[in-house]
Amino acid sequence: MRTRIAIKTHAILERYFPERRVFLRSDTDTRFIRLRPASQLIAFTGASAVVAWAIIATAILLMDSIGAGNFREQAKRDQRTYEARLNALSSERDLRAQEAHAAQERFNSALEQISIMQSELLALETRRREMETGIGVIQSTLRRTMKDRDKARTEAEALTTAIAENNGGNGTVATVEGSGSSTLDFLSAALAQTAQERDQITENAQDALLHAEEMAQRIAVMQDQNDAIFRQLEDAMTISVEPLDKMFRAAGMNTDSLLSSVRQGYSGQGGPMTPISFSTRGGDPSPDAERANSLLNQMDRLNLYRIAAQKAPFAVPVKSAFRYTSGFGMRWGRMHNGSDFAAPHGTPIYSTADGVITHAGWQSGYGRLVKIKHAFGIETRYAHMSKIHVEKGQRVSRGQRIGDIGSTGRSTGTHLHYEVRVNGKAVNPMIYIKAARDVF
Numbered sequence: 136m137r138t139r140i141a142i143k144t145h146a147i148l149e150r151y152f153p154e155r156r157v158f159l160r161s162d163t164d165t166r167f168i169r170l171r172p173a174s175q176l177i178a179f180t181g182a183s184a185v186v187a188w189a190i191i192a193t194a195i196l197l198m199d200s201i202g203a204g205n206f207r208e209q210a211k212r213d214q215r216t217y218e219a220r221l222n223a224l225s226s227e228r229d230l231r232a233q234e235a236h237a238a239q240e241r242f243n244s245a246l247e248q249i250s251i252m253q254s255e256l257l258a259l260e261t262r263r264r265e266m267e268t269g270i271g272v273i274q275s276t277l278r279r280t281m282k283d284r285d286k287a288r289t290e291a292e293a294l295t296t297a298i299a300e301n302n303g304g305n306g307t308v309a310t311v312e313g314s315g316s317s318t319l320d321f322l323s324a325a326l327a328q329t330a331q332e333r334d335q336i337t338e339n340a341q342d343a344l345l346h347a348e349e350m351a352q353r354i355a356v357m358q359d360q361n362d363a364i365f366r367q368l369e370d371a372m373t374i375s376v377e378p379l380d381k382m383f384r385a386a387g388m389n390t391d392s393l394l395s396s397v398r399q400g401y402s403g404q405g406g407p408m409t410p411i412s413f414s415t416r417g418g419d420p421s422p423d424a425e426r427a428n429s430l431l432n433q434m435d436r437l438n439l440y441r442i443a444a445q446k447a448p449f450a451v452p453v454k455s456a457f458r459y460t461s462g463f464g465m466r467w468g469r470m471h472n473g474s475d476f477a478a479p480h481g482t483p484i485y486s487t488a489d490g491v492i493t494h495a496g497w498q499s500g501y502g503r504l505v506k507i508k509h510a511f512g513i514e515t516r517y518a519h520m521s522k523i524h525v526e527k528g529q530r531v532s533r534g535q536r537i538g539d540i541g542s543t544g545r546s547t548g549t550h551l552h553y554e555v556r557v558n559g560k561a562v563n564p565m566i567y568i569k570a571a572r573d574v575f
Contacts, residue, residue, distance in 0.1 A: 145172065148172030148173065148175075148176060149172055151172075152172040152175035152176055152179070153172070154169065154170065154171055154172060155169075155170040155175070156168065156169050156170070157170065210458050213458075214456050214457075214458070218456070220572075224572065231375065231378075234371060234375070237371075239434075241364055241367060241368060241371075244364070248357060248360070248361065248364075252354060252357050252361075255350065255354075365426050365427075365430070368430050369426075369429075369430065369433075373433075375437050376433055376436055376437050376440065379437070379440040379441070379444065380440070381570075382444070382449070382570045382571055383440070383443070383447075383570075385566070385569070385570035386447070386449070386566055386567050386570040386571075387562075387566065388447070388511070393443055393511065394436065394439045394440070394443070396510065396511065397439045397442050397443050397446075397510075398439060400510075443510075443511075444571075445488065445489050445532075445533050446488055446489050446490070446509055446510035446511065447488050447509065447510070447511060447513060447567065448487035448488045448509065448513060448515050448555055448564070448567050449487070449488070449567050449568065449570065449571035450485070450486075450487040450488065450533055450534065450568075450571070451487070451568055452476065452484055452485055452486075452487050452515075452517060452551060452553050453476045453478055453482060453483075453484060453485070453540070453551060454483070454485060455478060455482050455483065456478065457476045457477060457478040457482070457551075458476070458477040458478070459474070459475070459476060459477075460475045460476070460477045460550060461474065461475040462474055462475075462563075462565065463561075463562075463563035463564065463565065464563075472554050472561035473516070473518075473552050473553050473554035473555070473561070473564060474552075474553050474563075474564045474565060475550045475551065475552055475553075476540075476550060476551045476553060477548065477549065477550040477551075478540050478549070478550070478551070479540070479549065480521060480539075480540060480541060480542070480549045481521060481522075481539045481540065481541075482539065482540040482551075483536050483538075483539060483540075484517055484520065484536070484537055484538045484539060484540060484551055485534050485535060485536055485537065486507055486515075486531045486532065486533055486534065486535050486537050487515055487533065487567075488507075488509045488513070488515070488533050489509065489510075489530075489531070489532050489533050490507040490508050490509040490510075490515070490530075490531060491507065491508050491528065491529070491530050491531075492505065492506070492507055492508075492525050492526060492527050492528060492529045492530075492531060492537075493506045493507065493508045493514070493527065494506035494527060495523050495525050495526055495527050495529075496523070496527075497543075497544075498518075498544075499544070500544055500545045501516070501518035501519065501544050501545075501552070502518060502519045502520065502541070502542075502543025502544020502545070502546060503518075503519070503520035503521070503522070503523055503538070503541065503543045503544070504516060504517065504518045504520070504544075505517045505520065505523055505525060505537050505538055507531065507537075511557075512557055512558040513555065513556070513557055514555075514556045514557075514559075515553070515554065515555055515556075515564075516552075516553070516554035516555075516556070517537060517538060517551060517552075517553060518544060518551070518552035518553075518554070519540070519541055519542055519543050519544050519546045519550060519551065519552050520538040520539060520540065520541050520543060520551075521538075521539045521540060521541025521542070521543065522538055522539040522541070523537070523538045524536055524537055524538050524539075525537045525538070555567060
């Protein structure tokens with residue numbers, strides 16, 4: 136049975152691959168090589184496999200080249216879009232900073248105007264009290280003088296009557312009459328002077344009332360102006376504080392504990408952020424004072440937020456053109472604890488927040504690695520560097536260059552592996568970057 140199958144197989148091969156002989160002739164000898172059907176089949180199969188492999192490899196290379204070209208174009212488009220977005224955010228940040236500066240200047244101007252107004256009110260009140268006191272003294276003096284005048288008149292009349300009844304002593308009468316006349320002249324002069332002083336005081340009081348009315352009108356105008364200034368400042372503070380508040384909340388940070396932590400590090404007292412009071416008698420502050428204190432609290436909150444923003448990793452570690460290649464999460468069955476930014480070899484790497492360098496050197500897997508300890512229990516890591524520009528224990532600021540992109544350690548290409556850890560636990564770095572995209 137096997138012989139028949141072999142014979143049939145050989146017959147089929149003979150049909151398609153007949154036996155051939157290849158003669159090799161030399162000057163002295165002639166030889167030949169016999170090519171059996173099985174050998175020809177093996178050679179044909181091998182040649183076909185090589186040709187098929189070449190065709191498939193060529194197709195794969197062409198497809199990869201086309202796909203890579205499309206991917207590069209898409210990456211370039213994404214890069215241009217990202218750069219435009221960064222430029223727009225930078226312009227918006229500068230605009231917000233200018234608005235905040237202008238709001239600060241307007242607020243300082245409002246405080247100066249309020250201070251001037253308060254000084255004028257205090258001066259006017261002091262003058263009014265002095266005038267009231269002077270009028271009271273003059274009225275008391277006038278009443279006392281009028282009583283003395285009436286008493287003198289009564290005594291003069293009694294003396295005149297006694298002189299008339301007395302029929303003797305013309306010299307005595309003349310002396311008494313002369314004395315009474317002198318007393319009356321003195322009293323008349325005193326009364327005239329008192330009346331003149333009274334008229335002057337009345338005139339001064341009327342002038343003071345007119346001046347008080349003018350000051351009241353000026354105060355009303357200034358109050359309207361101050362109200363408009365307060366509204367502008369309140370709107371500016373709302374526009375400035377709300378985005379920062381949303382940014383920290385989007386990053387999963389408790390704003391109350393955050394501000395409390397920052398305030399403990401910046402607990403100096405005094406200066407323009409000290410609450411003010413416009414009451415001169417120790418009473419409750421006026422509505423304007425309450426609004427001013429509320430604005431000061433908002434400005435204090437804004438300053439604390441800005442300090443905190445410098446201490447949290449809201450910035451992007453690469454400012455040059457880059458390609459976002461891998462995110463936070465599971466990758467190839469293992470946890471990827473950061474985000475990868477691909478860029479040319481030697482591209483600068485920048486610190487994303489203020490902090491202190493805790494590691495600057497080689498670490499297995501990470502290659503050249505820099506660790507930065509920040510506030511609020513946050514740590515950032517920058518791995519696979521080609522060069523490190525900082526040292527352990529060095530204090531760095533946000534935006535300071537700390538190294539260059541490379542491919543050291545366990546890396547498949549030139550890129551930056553960027554991690555954010557909170558209290559030792561890795562979190563997605565894009566949470567902070569996305570939270571700040573509408574602020575910075």
